Amino acid sequence: MLSLKKYFTEGLIQFTILLSLIGVRVDVDTYLNSHLPPLREIFLGQSSAYTQTQFHNLRNTLDGYVIHPKSVDLDYYFTARRLLNQVRALDRFQVPTTEVSAWLVHRDSEGSVSGAQPNTGIALENGSGLQDGTVPDNEVRENGAEQGFGEELEDLGAVAPPVNGDLTKEDIDLIDILWRQDIDLGAGREIFDYSHRQKENEVDKEANNGEECGDGWRSRGGDVADRALLVDGETGESFPAQFPAADAPSLTEVLPSESGPSTVPDGLLSPLLTGTELPFDLEQQWQDLMSIMETQGMEVNSTAAAGTLYDSTGGDILNANYSLAPSTPINQNVSLHQASLGSCTQDFASLFSSEMESLSVAGSSALLQLVPDNSTGFNTTFGSTNLSGIFFPPQLNGTVNETSGPELPDPLGGLLDEAMLDEISLMDLATEEGFNPVQASRLEEEFDSDSGLSLDSSHSPASLSSSEASSSSSSASSSFSEEGAVGYNSDSENVDVEDAEGAVGYQPEYSKFCRMSYQNPSQLQYLPYLEHVGHNHTYNMAPRTLDTDEPQPATMGKKSAKDKQADFLDKQMSRDEHRARAMKIPFPNEKIINLPVEEFNELLSKYQLSEAQLSLIRDIRRRGKNKMAAQNCRKRKLDTILNLERDVEDLQRDKSKLLREKVEFLRSIRQMKQKVQNLYQEVFGRLRDENGQPYSPNQYALQYASNGSVILIPRSLADQQGRRQERKQKDRRK
């Protein structure tokens, strides 16, 4: 479990974070096999059934029933909540964007390309997983589906016509209208549910074998669907089987063709790709990814993770690069097409523009190319898995100037503000020095902390927050203050509490090191006794407990004989009690210890005491005082340790926050650098000399003047100035 947790922490969580950073919302939970713990468990901690995590609040109530923190029912509770959310989400249309397009494409082709329909439909269904709409265990996905639905509908009109030449524009519009009506009329999700459809199809087959109906395609595709879809036996969730490359048809092949149902799909991936090389590349890259993870000690469930990551990442990347109508196996609404062009246009699109262009030319393999030697920058920041290599091109790990090519060597040197350069250098320095995996994990904690979940794992179940501690302390302060006089005034009824508190003078808050923290508050009043029951330090028991009829410790009950009881009582007495009794001291030890000096002297004056007696009384008083002082001292020590621990956690949290801000600054600065560089290239490329020839970037460079104008200067001069600036910066650092 730990290794699995580590794997997700360092791998998929970062992967998810990265996806979220670029605006893609992913529910990785659905990628996991049923026997793997849900990510929620990884984020929130281990199942309460296996940990001692203290859910000391009222959150763990399921429909009014209190769930014990350690109850295994908590898992059911979470499952029930998830299922409840699914049920509640049923009234919303939940078809991933890819499914919508696939379904329509199939229906479009129904009229004319009957032979290809089953395969097409199945392949699409297989790929995008219509059942996803029926397994809405993630609001994320449904939201995404809802958001992207309208766009997809619009896209469909553009996708379908060129694909199927038999359909007229009116056909498409009609289909579109019917489609919308289905949705408006609240078409049940069972329409899109594979299993339901399958049953329905069997009935349809019997009832109307040749009837042309809206679901006919499904029945025809049923047998292939059996082959194409794997159904999780536990969850019932269907997920796409990985077609061999030769088994997957492309839309362009299948739809226009008149080949029969036997036509094997060829991938549905991209017309730009051959059906054979792409899955191989993706698989190969996944193997690379896995090998990297394995070399870093991660336990990887290659079966589950490979399948899921292969599905999502591969399909999405393809989708992103080739801007296809989504027909690739995508199990969720992760659309890198949107990610790279939509939500991340501000951030990553500009950053990766050059990279994306090159990648799209080079093919999809480069996108998944992991860069294990990326040891700086974001890769280091986000841990050691190098997953960031997928999203952070090498330019991010090095300098942006590397992208400028040989023709524009470091054009930014003179363009960037000195302060910015300082900042960048500081950032780089901090990135190199500060971003070790530990801090990266802190960073993750900080990300987690947004949900209020971070650092709780470091708290032991008994660890109380300061507020809890203070409240507990206030609620049981009397017990605690009296505990300070254990052994002498444990019989609180006979002790002046004010005196006792005055003697103690310290109200330590509860700590996790104090056993009381684990006790039920109702038991606190018995703690002084329980404490001694636990440790059976009988030699320092309070004398009052010996003289009164108070309930004796459990061990006492077994010794019913009077002699044994007498022996026990004898042992219960402290040494000072024994001495006092032997010396016939006329007043109890607790008075000797707890009385103020004046009253104590007054008490002594009332009796005619020998020197030995007086000496013993003073020793008893000294030892008693010292005993309480020692107890208080120890409690103070514990509190000091706890406070230090809290301070460390706070500082770590602050540090994580600062590191995260640093990453954001770094990213924005690099974006600015990229923009400036692009602008530089554009301006420089437009410059012409007297002969109308462009200037050579090796000989000339642009430079900002102090008045804001841009001048063209010889490269040598620009280099000189650049070196001068570097020197200035170094001097400033010194």
Add this chain to the structure above:
DNA sequence: GGCGGGTGTCATCTC
């Protein structure tokens, strides 16, 4: 029997 935690006690220091 060893070990760790809790506790009592002593010596010492500080206020």
Add this chain to the structure above:
DNA sequence: TTGAGATGACACCCG
């Protein structure tokens, strides 16, 4: 100077 508190060190007990 004395008393009280604080604290390190040690020993003892218990689980």
